[in-house]
Amino acid sequence: MEKTESLAEFYKRKFNWMPENFRNEIGHFNIFRIEPLIGENGKPVIPYKRRDFYKIMLVKGNSKVHYADKIFEVKKQALSFSNPYIPYKWEHIDDIRSGVFCIFNQQFFHQFGNLNQYEVFQPNGNHVFELTDEQAIEVESIFVKMEQEIRSEYKYKYDILRNLVFELLHYGLKMQPSTNFEKQQINASQRISALFMELLERQFPIEEHHPKINLRTASDFANQLNVHVNHLNRALKETMQKTTSQLISDRVLQEAKILLKHSTLNVGEVAYALGFTEVTHFNNFFKKHLGTSPLKFRNIT
Numbered sequence: 001m002e003k004t005e006s007l008a009e010f011y012k013r014k015f016n017w018m019p020e021n022f023r024n025e026i027g028h029f030n031i032f033r034i035e036p037l038i039g040e041n042g043k044p045v046i047p048y049k050r051r052d053f054y055k056i057m058l059v060k061g062n063s064k065v066h067y068a069d070k071i072f073e074v075k076k077q078a079l080s081f082s083n084p085y086i087p088y089k090w091e092h093i094d095d096i097r098s099g100v101f102c103i104f105n106q107q108f109f110h111q112f113g114n115l116n117q118y119e120v121f122q123p124n125g126n127h128v129f130e131l132t133d134e135q136a137i138e139v140e141s142i143f144v145k146m147e148q149e150i151r152s153e154y155k156y157k158y159d160i161l162r163n164l165v166f167e168l169l170h171y172g173l174k175m176q177p178s179t180n181f182e183k184q185q186i187n188a189s190q191r192i193s194a195l196f197m198e199l200l201e202r203q204f205p206i207e208e209h210h211p212k213i214n215l216r217t218a219s220d221f222a223n224q225l226n227v228h229v230n231h232l233n234r235a236l237k238e239t240m241q242k243t244t245s246q247l248i249s250d251r252v253l254q255e256a257k258i259l260l261k262h263s264t265l266n267v268g269e270v271a272y273a274l275g276f277t278e279v280t281h282f283n284n285f286f287k288k289h290l291g292t293s294p295l296k297f298r299n300i301t
Contacts, residue, residue: 027108034099057101189235216275218244
């Protein structure tokens, strides 16, 4: 399987350009029609891999979506939910006539809700829902609202977009579970990974009165989960293609960016809250990942 595709790689592959201020964003959201993205053979080219972002899509046309342990066939049209933890691949049997999708990352929902608590984004949940013609019209109307809102100048448009994402999410949750899956039981690595991610997310968000995080190393998490650190690392590599330390670092970096932009904590206080014993260690960590210092990042408008 290919390595996880980042948002930046997605934009480079699809458009060969990046949105303005993309690197300095804390959260990202965008919406696209499928038709302009169809490959040269008349069908979108979507390889089997993970993406480090979430995606909700209305797809029309007979097709199959392949997961590691199941295959779902779309007879006519469907609403699908993808997340950073589950690799997938679309196989389009018919040419896609139309469709639309939105993409966003976890940071876009900072303090707005935990996406991973919903079954459509969980490893053992239902991710694809076949739609009737009437349901497809209802779902597309929500995407149309997204398209209108993202082009608007309204100050709080991203709050509206978050609400519209939740509208799609709950639309899927209220539908009857699909019976078109060829499914196997969730394996041990997936269970360990889900427990690890839940434990990691429990430490966030950090508020200004919040003490420092308690779990900072791979050993800390392994002890809490009562597994050997090597076993935890193998499970995460198998399911998420990243080591325990990489996943911890990714989440700490995300929270660091949020605190620097949206809190009154100074750099030293941010470093302490995130479990760094020395400010210089935090500065080096931040610069290694983003190429700039925490203070310079805070001052970027």
